Amino acid sequence: MSHALVVDDDIDSANSLAALIAGQEFTVACAHTLRDARRQIVLQQPDIVLLDLKLPDGSGMDLFTDASLIANSEVVLITGHASIETSIQALRLGAADYLIKPVNLRQLQGVLSRFMKPAALQAEFADLSATVAKSGRFGHLWGRAPSMQRVYEQIARVAGTGVTVFITGESGSGKEVVAQTVHDLSRRRKQPFLAVNCGAVSPTLIESEIFGHERGSFTGAERQHQGYFERAAGGTLFLDEITEMPQALQVKLLRVLETGRFMRVGSTQNLEADVRVIAATNRDPQEAVASGKLREDLMYRLNVFPIELPPLRDRLDDVPLLAAHFLTGIGEQEGRSKRLTADALAQLAAYPWPGNVRELRNAVQRAYVMAVGDEIDAQWLPRPSAAAAVEATVNTDAADAGLHLPIGTSVAEAERRLILATLRHYHHHKERTAAVLGISLKTLYNRLKEYAGPTEPAS
Template sequence: MKTILIVDDEPAARYGLRKALEAKYRIAEADSAEAAREALPREQPDLVLLDVVLPGQDGLSFLRWIREQGSEVPVLMVSALDTAKTAVEALQLGAADYLVKGFELEELRQRVSTLLKLATLEKENDALRRRLTTEGQFGQMIGRSAEMRRAFEMADRVAPTDSTVLILGESGTGKDLLAQEIHARSPRSGKAYVAVNCAALPETLIESELFGYERGAFTGAAQQKKGKFELASGGTIFLDEIGDMNPVTQAKVLRVLENRTIERLGATQSISVDVRVISATHRNLQAEIRAGKFREDLFYRLRVVTIELPPLRAHKEDIALLAGGFLRLHGARLGRNARLKREAMAAVEKYDWPGNVRELKNALERSVVLSRGDEIGIEDLPGEVVHGEAISRRHSGEELDNGIGERDFREAKRKFEVAYLTKQLASHRWNVSRTAATIGLHRQSLQEKLRELGIRRPGREPLEEE
């Protein structure tokens, strides 16, 4: 039998609520917020009926306290105050529903029944998510290898908390998807999820993007703008590729984590922010610390919980599972029942996939589009997959023909440009803006040259342009 805790200072009101509900539920009572605090662990209620007006601590303050303790017990607020402001505040604090006194008893029974059913469904959904996690599924991500299940289970355990999470893994392993699912399983899931690619933002813009600015803070600041931290308040901010963040911005992010406040550029006052921070990087941050490129104090703030996503070559047993999922996805969009022939699957499983899961997904999309029928043969796969030679190896600066041996000047110039630009891009992690600044070209000029020469990032990933 479900238990309902009635919190109301009026004995007559408690008596009426008890008589209306005791035929179907076990009833516990408290005449104040203080008494209810003692009753919660003792009675373990499935639902709380909470009056707004109470002696001592009022009902809204008690509701806030319940949520601060991490309890998700449904709370039905009951009040004689028929004001929209009170109702809205109660719902914002986490109340499941709001009733104004003078209601019909049948309406009360219906509301209670509905809330208990919803709570039961939520528990069943949580149990199903946990089972799927142990079986190798975490939101949009799948993987049955021991490494992936370990990552999924850790993410599932940390999701309901407010702990800071650091996700490690190569580009294309799914760090962004993991961060999204952690947010979706957290108490903040109904609030904002704001993602920031720290590597894609120039140093001159990253602070204004993260912290915002006041009107007139710099040339071109015609009006006030909120930053990403402010926009994410109440929810989650995902700082992708935080290892590429400059030291000055690192110091300001550290202050946000320590004080939970930000300052817009050009402002004189701090603004409080309530935000959970999830960060990710492909870099070895401990090596970056030794090299003086990353703050050690920020590193320890970020890595309260660390989750590592392995490269695809380290869990090849998941390739067939992933390939099947991507083929269904692409096939459904194109109205095809796509599948890999045996020799094509063998090539896909043998290849090392330097661009990881993202490269696999894109390669299979290309194959589905180009194949003449539903069956994808080895001839439909990208050449590097068939021959087992990654683009990154073919285009490494040392091995690429630099054109010195060419007799024709134009061909020698073309080969030199390909070798030179490929090596420069690789040394800047294929970030176009940074490469252009280093070699003395405008970003647009470099982009045009890359298109002209047909240079693409390893794994056929889009170039990071800004």
């Protein structure tokens, strides 16, 4: 039977919590000071420590200064005094989660149901590291490049905590795959992982989709609807393209992150949000704040643990590994294995991949379909020279159109000018423009809507 230690200076609160924990098949001990907590830990190492931050002889944070003391214990903050910043600091130090008093049975059951011994998580990550060295795979991710090794280290560090993760990277670089891997390695892995693209949902419906609505709350609301926060209860909610979320809704999201509560549209009843949020954007967060696309306070609340995903052009050595992975999956699905020739692999590794991993996957699938035999040669694969020609043409056209980027031009402004110059070059053919720029058609439409009208880059 697992053992829990409750550290709380409020004797009545500690005893009540201990009684709730005992009903969940745990043995329980209580401590009311830091000194008593250290003594209890030495007497019997707890599997989980529910730790108050405000104690008579110091802060509960002081326990983290002696890492060996709680190295084999999962720590959950439980306090009525903690600010969000203090809780985040403790999560960064290694706390698995935090609860705000008064704690109810449902909240407690959620935490205890996710209990995993730190040693088990550490062993799991050690196995994953060995798998990377052998096959190049880490969870759902593939690659051996140093930049990806850094991403793996960050995932291993954050997955076992309740920290909010903010993933940045270009379109097609695999941000949702990172989020899925974080979830699958977390204590919430047995609960749902739900993903919503904030740029793909109508602004008039997105609040209802995320928070749900009550019957009759608006025209067409014929029944009660559970939003993503309810459906992801106990699990992870991935909010992709967070900068496309309307500002009014960003305020409500911030409130959920800070209070753990939300309301359905048309309701006055608060609901608990036992959900870990992972957000992502293909924009620079600071530029998004400067351009009014992302609230600054929300950015800081999301950006507790940032993960920056490298573009594929910066890890071309991983291309053959990724191509082989995609080809294996396609072969299993189609019931016929095919292989890439040496020339095909060389051509893949030389291409700059403006559409990143997504473009590579599509290219491999197209080549698989077009190849008559069991070998896939370079005939149906993108050519580096063609990419260079496109880039040169776009640059030339941009120069002819008067596109100049002096030192000090913001990233957002440079992006705007490049998109509009490329669109002009391709005679406003949006599909070709999106393909050349390596962004999704939806993202291109969002950008053009944001620019609100001009089709020519500024001189």
